[in-house]
Amino acid sequence: xNIVVLVKQVPDTYSERKLSDAxxxxxxxxxxxxxxxxxxxxxxxxxxxxxxxxGEVTVVCVGPDRATDAIRxxxxxxxxxxxxxxxxxxxxxxxxxxxxxxxxxxxxGDAPDLVLAGNEATDGGGGAIPAILSELLGLPQLTHxxxxxxxxxxxxxxxxxxxxxxxxxxxxxxIVSVAEKINEPRYPSFKGIMxxxxxxxxxxxxxxxxxxxxxxxxxxxWSAVTEAAPKPPRAAGQKAEDEGDGGTKIAEYxxxxxxx
Amino acid sequence: MSVKQADxxxxxxxxxxxxxxxxDVRDAxxxxxxxxxxxxxxxxxxxxxxxxxxxxxLGKLGLFGMHLEGYGxxxxxxxxxxxxxxxxxxxxxxxxxxxxxxxxxxMFAIHQWGTEExxxxxxxRMAAGDALGCFGLTxxxxxxxxGSMRTTARREGSDWxxxxxxxxxxxxxxxxxxxxxxxxxxxxxxxxxxxxxxxFTANEVKHKLSLRxxxxxxxxxxxxxxxxxxxxxxxxxxxxxLSCLNEARFGILWGVVGAARSCYESALDYAxxxxxxxxxxxxxxxxxxxxxxxxxxxxxxALVARQLSTLKDAGELAPTQVSFGKFANVRSAIEVARSARxxxxxxxxxxxYPVMRHMNNLETVLTYEGTxxxxxxxxxxxxxxxxxxx
Numbered sequence: 001x002n003i004v005v006l007v008k009q010v011p012d013t014y015s016e017r018k019l020s021d022a023x024x025x026x027x028x029x030x031x032x033x034x035x036x037x038x039x040x041x042x043x044x045x046x047x048x049x050x051x052x053x054x055g056e057v058t059v060v061c062v063g064p065d066r067a068t069d070a071i072r073x074x075x076x077x078x079x080x081x082x083x084x085x086x087x088x089x090x091x092x093x094x095x096x097x098x099x100x101x102x103x104x105x106x107x108x109g110d111a112p113d114l115v116l117a118g119n120e121a122t123d124g125g126g127g128a129i130p131a132i133l134s135e136l137l138g139l140p141q142l143t144h145x146x147x148x149x150x151x152x153x154x155x156x157x158x159x160x161x162x163x164x165x166x167x168x169x170x171x172x173x174x175i176v177s178v179a180e181k182i183n184e185p186r187y188p189s190f191k192g193i194m195x196x197x198x199x200x201x202x203x204x205x206x207x208x209x210x211x212x213x214x215x216x217x218x219x220x221x222w223s224a225v226t227e228a229a230p231k232p233p234r235a236a237g238q239k240a241e242d243e244g245d246g247g248t249k250i251a252e253y254x255x256x257x258x259x260x
Numbered sequence: 261m262s263v264k265q266a267d268x269x270x271x272x273x274x275x276x277x278x279x280x281x282x283x284d285v286r287d288a289x290x291x292x293x294x295x296x297x298x299x300x301x302x303x304x305x306x307x308x309x310x311x312x313x314x315x316x317x318l319g320k321l322g323l324f325g326m327h328l329e330g331y332g333x334x335x336x337x338x339x340x341x342x343x344x345x346x347x348x349x350x351x352x353x354x355x356x357x358x359x360x361x362x363x364x365x366x367m368f369a370i371h372q373w374g375t376e377e378x379x380x381x382x383x384x385r386m387a388a389g390d391a392l393g394c395f396g397l398t399x400x401x402x403x404x405x406x407g408s409m410r411t412t413a414r415r416e417g418s419d420w421x422x423x424x425x426x427x428x429x430x431x432x433x434x435x436x437x438x439x440x441x442x443x444x445x446x447x448x449x450x451x452x453x454x455x456x457x458x459x460f461t462a463n464e465v466k467h468k469l470s471l472r473x474x475x476x477x478x479x480x481x482x483x484x485x486x487x488x489x490x491x492x493x494x495x496x497x498x499x500x501x502l503s504c505l506n507e508a509r510f511g512i513l514w515g516v517v518g519a520a521r522s523c524y525e526s527a528l529d530y531a532x533x534x535x536x537x538x539x540x541x542x543x544x545x546x547x548x549x550x551x552x553x554x555x556x557x558x559x560x561x562a563l564v565a566r567q568l569s570t571l572k573d574a575g576e577l578a579p580t581q582v583s584f585g586k587f588a589n590v591r592s593a594i595e596v597a598r599s600a601r602x603x604x605x606x607x608x609x610x611x612x613y614p615v616m617r618h619m620n621n622l623e624t625v626l627t628y629e630g631t632x633x634x635x636x637x638x639x640x641x642x643x644x645x646x647x648x649x650x
Binding site: 069072073076187188189190191192193194196197 | 280281283284285287288291292320321322323326334335336340
């Protein structure tokens with residue numbers, strides 16, 4: 001089975017993240033860059049499917065030079081090879097342009113049986129790439145999966161929503177996006193780290209993919225971030241001295257907040 | 261041109277020019293420690309031990325024998341090994357000891373001095389964490405002077421029969437295999453002893469006040485009969501065990517940089533948030549002096565460790581240079597821990613903060629694998645040409 005996993009390098013959620021003053025795009029220097037955790041889960045799922053049968057796992061990443069760190073992590077976990085689309089022209093691209101580029105990058109290799117992605121990245125949070133890609137590639141999409149299984153030429157997924165569980169299935173080839181609860185990703189082992197150094201990474205520019213540079217980048221995006229404001233700092237809590245009536249005071253406070 | 265700002269958490273940029281592999285190893289150990297070790301370490305320390313399952317997690321990651329070649333080991337550089345030790349010991353010296361004993365003492369001894377049969381029988385299982393090893397050199401009456409050991413191995417036909425007692429043996433009661441050094445007619449020799457051999461017993465040392473997240477044992481060998489093939493074939497004398505200790509000491513001189521860093525970071529964080537007399541502790545000149553001293557010790561010891569790694573990866577590292585690193589860096593780490601403890605006040609003595617745990621651990625690290633005094637004498641001998649301990 002030929003499995004493609006989409007991965008993205010994002011600013012570490014443990015560090016302070018911000019947008020650049022100049023163009024309101026992600027300020028990549030302000031925070032440590034890591035492989036997005038939801039993508040680690042997508043890679044883990046791909047590896048589990050591969051290990052249960054056979055196949056090859058290719059990671060596809062669109063991102064700047066240093067996204068090679070995120071790619072290497074996916075390879076260290078056990079993915080077999082990688083495609084990296086790296087081009088300054090991509091700076092500030094919206095989800096439509098990004099999906100076009102990803103579709104073209106996938107088209108550079110053998111046709112995939114399964115494309116796995118995270119349901120949404122922790123930075124932009126668009127959550128639209130799997131759906132747009134499904135349209136562009138003409139493949140069925142099973143999104144927000146908390147469980148995935150392959151049975152012959154069918155992929156089955158369980159989607160969890162606030163209302164309950166939805167059981168989905170589609171014929172392969174298909175696109176599946178995974179949600180938070182799908183699995184616990186493995187740690188890259190030291191042997192995996194050593195092996196990753198020798199795994200092939202193909203790097204393409206937008207032109208290599210036959211995508212028109214006039215369709216990508218900040219200037220050609222269909223929407224733009226006009227302004228961003230950081231969350232206001234949390235206000236100091238309200239203190240109540242317990243003079244034997246602490247419980248009553250807490251209850252009164254909760255009543256004023258309409259919590260009880 | 262903007263003025264460069266130094267990073268408070270890597271002031272001299274020690275990690276800034278690490279290669280991809282070393283950085284990946286660091287990040288892998290950090291992520292593992294953050295999720296699997298740090299949340300439990302206070303309990304493990306208080307309860308006096310480590311869960312057995314830990315071995316397979318550490319083995320899967322690849323920590324055991326990570327700098328050895330082949331036999332299921334990752335074959336990483338000395339620098340990567342050092343960085344991994346630093347990240348482990350930033351959590352607790354007991355965890356680093358666990359890995360040091362397995363990889364640098366037991367596995368290294370078998371890898372370096374064992375027969376091909378020893379290596380294929382033990383190393384892959386030990387690398388995976390499926391088998392644990394320990395290393396028996398020190399005895400109740402033979403510490404800094406290992407040449408005075410009383411454990412003997414005598415020939416009986418083609419067999420060897422071992423008798424004696426080993427003391428302060430990390431992982432002794434957990435081990436599946438012990439590398440035991442004993443006196444023979446031809447001088448000290450090393451033996452691979454499966455711990456289920458009749459006559460072998462291990463007794464846990466209780467009531468420790470230091471390195472509590474680590475098992476320490478006494479090994480008793482009473483007419484332990486081993487086949488002739490159990491002996492390391494080619495090494496005679498103390499150079500066998502000392503070569504292994506050198507490996508472990510290299511891990512220590514990196515590890516304690518992590519313990520010191522953890523204490524410094526605790527103190528820095530605490531000083532910035534704790535207020536007395538209407539201002540944070542960090543705003544007091546005495547606190548700033550302490551933080552500056554800690555910062556210097558942490559970074560200077562890291563520089564020593566980096567330089568010794570460069571030498572080791574080039575195959576140029578002298579045992580006396582390892583003594584330099586252990587002597588200098590453990591002393592630095594203890595000073596940092598004690599100073600950090602004063603910044604934290606009463607909070608410093610609890611397990612809520614890592615400081616006193618590190619401080620107590622470092623009292624062990626100061627004297628094991630060569631006491632501070634013996635390393636001082638080894639440095640003295642190196643520069644004067646006169647051995648003061650014989």
